[in-house]
Amino acid sequence: MGVRRAVAVGCGHYLPARVVENAEFEKFVDTSDEWIRSRSGIERRHFAAEGEKTSDLAIAAARMALDDAGLQGSDIDALVLATATPDQTFPSTATRVQAALEMGEGFAYDVHAVCAGFVFALSNASAMIGSGQANRVMVIGAETFSRILNWEDRTTCVLFGDGAGALILEGADGDGSSADRGVLSTVLRSDGRYNDLLYVDGGVSTTGTAGQLVMQGREVFKHAVSKLAAAGEEALESAGLEVDDVDWVVPHQANLRIIKATAGKIGLPMEKIVVTVQDHGNTSAASIPLALSVANSQGRFRKGDLLLMEAIGGGLTWGAATLRW
Incomplete structure (x- = not known):
């Protein structure tokens, strides 16, 4: 179909x-x-x-x-x-x-x-x-x-x-198969019980100011690896794909240790991971498309390559997507 x-x-x-x-x-x-x-x-x-x-x-x-x-x-x-x-x-x-x-x-x-x-x-x-x-x-x-x-x-x-x-x-x-080009699957999740792990201490209806970022880094790390790996695996399963089908992972560039740990948990070598965190730091919602564009400008993606993208942030919110280039 x-x-x-x-x-x-x-x-x-x-x-x-x-x-x-x-x-x-x-x-x-x-x-x-x-x-x-x-x-x-x-x-x-x-x-x-x-x-x-x-x-x-x-x-x-x-x-x-x-x-x-x-x-x-x-x-x-x-x-x-x-x-x-x-x-x-x-x-x-x-x-x-x-x-x-x-x-x-x-x-x-x-x-x-x-x-x-x-x-x-x-x-x-x-x-x-x-x-x-x-x-x-x-x-x-x-x-x-x-x-x-x-x-x-x-x-x-x-x-x-x-x-x-x-x-x-x-x-x-x-044709509806995993061989199609384009977005093949997306997985979205959130859990508001973890609001206090990563947030900004201001807002229109609270302080009337923009506020500043507050993070419990160790706790965020604990959630990040397991939730990112699970979302990535679910996105692949939803598209009828397996880990071995992945050509590139374009992860949220938050922390190199999180990127390495997640890759290891999913079972992918670092050679397949796009890493730009060393040059950009954590740019939040910009990090995946920024890394995607940088890698593309370097000629790393070929038509038909399967990309897996995953990210986690305040909320907590997290998710993953598969895209055939």
């Missing part, structure tokens, strides 16, 4: 100009390059310039994706932007990107699932294409986490960075 698949036709990314090496943190918190590297694998990250907004990062990544696909903004039917650091409380940051790209008609909205946001947005986009509601959907992950960091907390301020990544999906008919 034929199905409508969401096929990747273009991707792009953007990183702010300012590069912050680990050594910079030694000036104002009790830390060191060795301490940061050994616990996270991070060597540097990018921070947005003063006045540079999440929408600015998203727009730059979106334009690169349009160029990669040979399309214009007016060719896009819908835009889904995953972010936990929007420009404004409302309207959505996605509508600012929509205007900048001159999409004209169509619609745009934000998705908020923190670090798992891109997987949630990808699932939304795939469903819209599968149902016929849209034919071309741009999915973006964009963050300026530097705006919500506690610069006195050495356990969190060294981990995060700013950036954006974009992926354009287009409808194409498939």
Whole structure:
């Protein structure tokens, strides 16, 4: 039986100009390059310039994706932007990107699932294409986490960075098998009982301020490996695939130890894992599309390759997706 698949036709990314090496943190918190590297694998990250907004990062990544696909903004039917650091409380940051790209008609909205946001947005986009509601959907992950960091907390301020990544999906008919190109399966999960493991201590209806990031790192690590591995295995099973079918894993770039532990639990060698955390840090919802675009620009993906993407973030929220390139 034929199905409508969401096929990747273009991707792009953007990183702010300012590069912050680990050594910079030694000036104002009790830390060191060795301490940061050994616990996270991070060597540097990018921070947005003063006045540079999440929408600015998203727009730059979106334009690169349009160029990669040979399309214009007016060719896009819908835009889904995953972010936990929007420009404004409302309207959505996605509508600012929509205007900048001159999409004209169509619609745009934000998705908020923190670090798992891109997987949630990808699932939304795939469903819209599968149902016929849209034919071309741009999915973006964009963050300026530097705006919500506690610069006195050495356990969190060294981990995060700013950036954006974009992926354009287009409808194409498939035969319904795992050999089809496009998004083959998505798995979405959340459990609000773990809210206090990773959160921001502010908000419109509580403090009236943006707040700062708070994380219980050890507890998050414990949940991350098991939940990411389980979601990845479920996504493969849902698509009728096995671990041996995977050509590349594009994981959420939170921590190198989590990436390695999850790969080991699933049973995949590190040679199949796209790793960019050393250069970007944790860019939350932007990390998967950012890593995806960087790897694609390096020529690592070939048509027909099977990609497994998985992420976990505050909520807790987590999920996974399979995509045949």
